[in-house]
Amino acid sequence: xxxxxxxxxxxxxxxxxxxxxxxxxxxxxxxxxxxxxxxxxxxxxxxxxxxxxxxxxxxxxxxxxxxxxxxxxxxxxxxxxxxxxxxxxxxxxxxxxxxxxxxxxxxxxxxxxxxxxxxxxxxxxxxxxxxxxxxxxxxxxxxxxxxxxxxxxxxxxxxxxxxxxxxxxxxxxxxxxxxxxxxxxxxxxxxxxxxxxxxxxxxxxxxxxxxxxxxxxxxxxxxxxxxxxxxxxxxxxxxxxxxxxxxxxxxxxxxxxxxxxx
Numbered sequence: 001x002x003x004x005x006x007x008x009x010x011x012x013x014x015x016x017x018x019x020x021x022x023x024x025x026x027x028x029x030x031x032x033x034x035x036x037x038x039x040x041x042x043x044x045x046x047x048x049x050x051x052x053x054x055x056x057x058x059x060x061x062x063x064x065x066x067x068x069x070x071x072x073x074x075x076x077x078x079x080x081x082x083x084x085x086x087x088x089x090x091x092x093x094x095x096x097x098x099x100x101x102x103x104x105x106x107x108x109x110x111x112x113x114x115x116x117x118x119x120x121x122x123x124x125x126x127x128x129x130x131x132x133x134x135x136x137x138x139x140x141x142x143x144x145x146x147x148x149x150x151x152x153x154x155x156x157x158x159x160x161x162x163x164x165x166x167x168x169x170x171x172x173x174x175x176x177x178x179x180x181x182x183x184x185x186x187x188x189x190x191x192x193x194x195x196x197x198x199x200x201x202x203x204x205x206x207x208x209x210x211x212x213x214x215x216x217x218x219x220x221x222x223x224x225x226x227x228x229x230x231x232x233x234x235x236x237x238x239x240x241x242x243x244x245x246x247x248x249x250x251x252x253x254x255x256x257x258x259x260x261x262x
């Protein structure tokens with residue numbers, strides 16, 4: 001199970017609760033960018049994107065209900081259904097999808113199931129083909145140092161893994177209910193290998209990969225580029241699994257140029 005990390009951060013935007021949905025929305029423009037977070041994710045890994053694009057685009061971040069779905073529905077299919085229901089509830093015509101790690105995997109599955117709703121896809125450190133993992137289960141409860149090392153390993157610069165970040169992952173790991181759901185979701189991701197389906201992704205696709213990503217290594221980005229017909233691949237130097245966090249200016253410039261073309 002990969003450590004794809006984020007913490008809840010309210011920034012200048014408020015979390016909206018509407019029925020079964022919790023989400024953030026900037027309402028900055030006519031076109032919508034929908035950001036899908038990773039397995040431990042929420043908002044802070046997208047703060048740079050929100051700051052850069054929130055006024056020009058309607059940037060929306062739905063909270064994936066990894067810890068809220070009924071246990072029998074905890075799977076990638078359950079998350080894709082949630083995203084589909086969310087898009088329908090909001091009445092979006094077409095969206096620019098952007099996903100990190102597990103969120104990239106969900107983005108691809110949504111694009112395959114609802115191609116008429118997708119304008120472009122952007123992936124960074126996406127699962128769906130291959131990812132290194134912690135194993136089939138969490139380490140023993142209370143092993144803070146192990147979690148600290150694995151969290152730091154998400155990034156090229158370990159200082160990006162602040163104590164607050166490590167504490168959040170540690171708390172999730174040591175919550176039995178959350179741990180079970182994380183493991184179930186990770187196993188579902190492994191079962192949903194997309195190598196034989198990616199040629200069906202016809203929309204323009206941007207791939208941004210860290211050259212030092214140890215969770216979805218560079219060859220994974222190259223394989224996505226090979227299998228997705230209309231794709232463009234960029235590598236970011238001195239960067240791990242979350243380019244939008246480690247190098248937000250570079251990431252946002254690449255995204256801005258891509259969106260301007262489409």
